[in-house]
Amino acid sequence: MKMKGAQILIELLKKEGVTTIFGYPGGSVIDIYDALYQAPEIKHILVRHEQAAAHAADGYARTTGKVGICMATSGPGSTNLVTGLANAYMDSIPIIAITGQVGTRLIGKDAFQEADTTGITMPITKHNFLIKSIHELPLIVREAFLIASTGRPGPILIDIPKDVQTAEVDFNYPEKFEIPGYKPTYRGHINQINMTAQAIKEAKKPLLYVGGGVIASGASDILLEFAEKTDIPVTYTLMAKGAIPEDHRLSLGWLGMHGSYHANKAIMNCDLLIAVGTRFDDRVTGNTATFANRAKIVHIDIDPAEIGKNVKIQIPIVGDARNILNELNKRTETKKHDEWLQTIEKWKKEYTPKPSANNELVAQTIIESVYRATQGDAILVTDVGQHQMWAAKHFLCHQPRKWASSGGLGTMGFGLPAAIGAQVGNPDQTVVLFSGDGSIMMKIQELVTAVNNCLPLKIFVLNNNYLGMVRQWQECFFDCRYSSTHIINPDLANLAQAFGAEGIPVQNQEELDKAIQRALEVKDHPVLVDCRISKETNVYPFVPPGKSLDEMILE
Ligand SMILES: Cc1ncc(C[n+]2csc(CCOP(=O)(O)OP(=O)(O)O)c2C)c(N)n1
Numbered sequence: 232m233k234m235k236g237a238q239i240l241i242e243l244l245k246k247e248g249v250t251t252i253f254g255y256p257g258g259s260v261i262d263i264y265d266a267l268y269q270a271p272e273i274k275h276i277l278v279r280h281e282q283a284a285a286h287a288a289d290g291y292a293r294t295t296g297k298v299g300i301c302m303a304t305s306g307p308g309s310t311n312l313v314t315g316l317a318n319a320y321m322d323s324i325p326i327i328a329i330t331g332q333v334g335t336r337l338i339g340k341d342a343f344q345e346a347d348t349t350g351i352t353m354p355i356t357k358h359n360f361l362i363k364s365i366h367e368l369p370l371i372v373r374e375a376f377l378i379a380s381t382g383r384p385g386p387i388l389i390d391i392p393k394d395v396q397t398a399e400v401d402f403n404y405p406e407k408f409e410i411p412g413y414k415p416t417y418r419g420h421i422n423q424i425n426m427t428a429q430a431i432k433e434a435k436k437p438l439l440y441v442g443g444g445v446i447a448s449g450a451s452d453i454l455l456e457f458a459e460k461t462d463i464p465v466t467y468t469l470m471a472k473g474a475i476p477e478d479h480r481l482s483l484g485w486l487g488m489h490g491s492y493h494a495n496k497a498i499m500n501c502d503l504l505i506a507v508g509t510r511f512d513d514r515v516t517g518n519t520a521t522f523a524n525r526a527k528i529v530h531i532d533i534d535p536a537e538i539g540k541n542v543k544i545q546i547p548i549v550g551d552a553r554n555i556l557n558e559l560n561k562r563t564e565t566k567k568h569d570e571w572l573q574t575i576e577k578w579k580k581e582y583t584p585k586p587s588a589n590n591e592l593v594a595q596t597i598i599e600s601v602y603r604a605t606q607g608d609a610i611l612v613t614d615v616g617q618h619q620m621w622a623a624k625h626f627l628c629h630q631p632r633k634w635a636s637s638g639g640l641g642t643m644g645f646g647l648p649a650a651i652g653a654q655v656g657n658p659d660q661t662v663v664l665f666s667g668d669g670s671i672m673m674k675i676q677e678l679v680t681a682v683n684n685c686l687p688l689k690i691f692v693l694n695n696n697y698l699g700m701v702r703q704w705q706e707c708f709f710d711c712r713y714s715s716t717h718i719i720n721p722d723l724a725n726l727a728q729a730f731g732a733e734g735i736p737v738q739n740q741e742e743l744d745k746a747i748q749r750a751l752e753v754k755d756h757p758v759l760v761d762c763r764i765s766k767e768t769n770v771y772p773f774v775p776p777g778k779s780l781d782e783m784i785l786e
Contacts, residue, residue, distance in 0.1 A: 236365045237262040237396040240329070241270045243372040246404065249300055251655055252329075253278055253287040253648075257304020259331025259344060262396040276655060276684060279676040281308050283648035285315020285386075286674075288326040290649030292319075293635040294610050295656040296449075298379050299326040305333055306344030309390070310351065314642060316386045317355040321639025322470060323443060325384035327375050328352075332392040335363060348390045357385030365398040369405050382415030383534040384447055415533060419550035419558065426546050427505065427529050428562035434503035434527075436571045437463045440486065443470030443638070444508015444532060450553035451475065451631045454507070457560045462568045464575060466494040468509055470638045473628030483575065487515035488774045489620040493578035495772070495780040498523050500574075507531045508552040511541035512639065513776075521779040531555050582785060584771045591765040594618060594693045597743060598625040601663060601691060604747045609661040609689075610653050612636065614646035614670030617699040620770045622665040644673030647690070651677060654686045661689065661751070668694040668720050678730040681757040688757040689750040692723055695766045703769045707784070727759035736761045 234242070240263060244252075253276045256264045267275055278284045281303040288299030303312050309330040319326045333342040349361045358378050360371045368391070375387040431437060445454055445467075451474045458465050458481050465475050466483040475482050484491035486498055498504070504526040509515070511530075516522040519542050529546040530538050538547040548555055584595075598621055611626050613619040613636040628634045635653055637645040650664040671692050681688050693699075702716040724734030733753065735746040737760055750758040772783040 232401065233399045234402045235262065235266070235396065236368055236391070236398050237266040239365070239368055239402050240372065240391070240396070241266045241273065242402065243369060244300070245270065245272055247298070247376050249273060251276065251291065252300045252302050253284040253291070253652065254302030255281050255284060255304070255308060257308050257331065257344070259305035259333060259393050260302060260308070262393070263302065263329070263331065263391070276651070276680065278648065278680050280674070281311035282315050282644065283651070283674055283677045283680065285312045285326065285328060286318065286645050286648035287652035287655070289315060289319045289324050290612060290635045290652030291656040292324050292326050293649070294632050294653040296632060297656070298376060299324070299652060300329065301326060302329045303331070304344065305331045305348070306346045309348040310346055313351060313355065316352055316388065318637055318640040318642045318645060319386040320355045320357065322637070323384050323447060324386065325379040326386045327379055328386060328388040330388060330390045331396070332361065332390045334394040335392045336394070338392065348388065352388050355386070356388050357383070359388040359390065361390045362392065362395050365395050365400050368395065369403065370408055373405055373408055374410055377410065378413065416535070416549050417551040417554055419531065419548040419555040423546055423548045424555065424558045425562065427548065427559060430503050430527055430529065430546065431461055431463070431563050431566070435568070436501045437461070437503040437505065437568065438497050438501035438526070439463050439465040439505050439507065440467070440498070440509060441465060441471045441474050441507045442468045442509025444552050445471050445474045446631045448508065448533070448552040450508070450556050453553055453556045453560060455479070457556050457563075460560060461563050461566050462572070463505070464497065464572060466490070466497060468512065468515055468638065469623055469636055471509070472623060472634040473631045476629040477627035478629065485623060486780070488517070488776070489770050489772070492582040492772050492783060492785070493575050495774065495783060496578045497575050499525070499779070499781045501526045503527050503529070505529045505531070507556065508533070510537050513541070516542060516780075517774045518777055518779045582772070584786070592737070592739060592743065592762055593768060594621045594764050595625050596740070597691060597693065597762050597764065598622050598665065600743060601747055602626045604751060605661055605663065609633070609663045610635065610657060612646055612650040612653055612662060612664045614666040615641045615643045616667040616670060617703065617770050618665050618667045618693040621693070643670040646670055647674045647677045647681075650688050650690070651681055651684070651686060654688055655684070664688055664690045666690065666692050667699060668692055668696065668723070669698040669718055671723065672720055675726065678727060678732050678757060678759070682731040685755045686757055687754050690757060690759040692759060692761050693764050694720075694723065694761055695764050695768075697766060700770070702767070706767070706769070707773070707775070723759060723761040727757070732757040732759055734759045734761065736763070738763050
């Protein structure tokens, strides 16, 4: 049967199990939108800015484990996706962006709303495609889904010129296909696995350092089994929050610039570091020359390009985290590391950050109050800044895929659209967003997207009238010269009301408790709680950029 390119695309998406697209229409995707109109199986969430479509697809993917889909028109539509794609790329999140392009004959002629979308997005996608003929469409869409979700996951972009969308051909679904040269390695080299098992046997102070790869490969359960059997404590990156229950006796919290004191101490004193599905980001390592410099380092990662990129590795293992942890589990014996765990426990007692002494609302208390009220049974989403660090510290996650935060790119404005994606993907779960007054203003227009779709997001803005994290750096390194970090915003609770959401301002604990209860009982619209917090609180501990993890500023 003859079908138009736009219809073929929708058929292919249905075959891939797509039920939701986040997007924004325009002339170059109007045919796809028309095909979508006739496909009620796929829900389209109309955002108010294309960047939000990409972040929503990202939040959807992080919290469901499925591929997230976003769509935009050519030119300004596709360039607006760029930040969202870069964000997903840095955190290895599988999303597919579908963009319209001007007709093939107009490409390169500065046609209306033309941009070199594949050129622009080349460095921030795992792969991208410009479809030149309708005959290529089926295979490319199938390849896109495979590449996005296998190996090291990541964003893929498919740019579809207008004439490809309107051309007609007989549609044949490519049941079987192969991508020459694309063969991710899943099984680790057995010799290297045996060497690691031997190193574990010999180690007195071993430590696991895990990253987002553990979540991506669904390895959390086996990680826990392995850690318990070998009695090895676990520290993790922000991306791996929830990979191990955070209240587990072997969990040390996250590490790095704002990580926990005892996790950073453990890194600097361990004799064996087993890094799994992580990329030794500079926020984690601090000074790479001194990072874990008393340890033999094992690096397990599916992407061979990551091994040895930032830190010298003694035992590299390329492969899937789940497979390799399984193998390691089989090859290791039950062990005990009481002395090492006691040392870590001593560090844990040595330092706990002090809450602010005055009577104002403090961010940490707000987050702890929400954590208690939800009993931690929520998907937690954050924006970027101090509130992100406090949320990560004070709201514990006990399962994978309960946490969505911009790790690698650190994108302010990620939070609200990502929370929308998380709620759409998990309609029965409570979704809590912690944002800052700077971050929320970057994508505040998406409140109406949440209102239109009856999404009961619980949004807590930690409002300190500052771009807090930058102010903290100005305080610490620029002698309190607060250049352009004091921020005056509209009344956020009233603004929420204007969008059709519910807005509640809070100044003290009593008002906060009431607002939390109200937010949790609402089922059909977003609630924004504007928490006026103490203005100049800092996030501690704090490893200054480029310093060693044991050079933490404590207060
Ligand atoms: C898009 C973007 N622009 C600039 C920055 C730099 N930046 C990092 S944190 C921060 C301040 C965040 O302020 P706010 O959202 O109010 O959160 P707070 O730190 O006060 O909790 C800024 C400007 C960024 N991360 N992302």
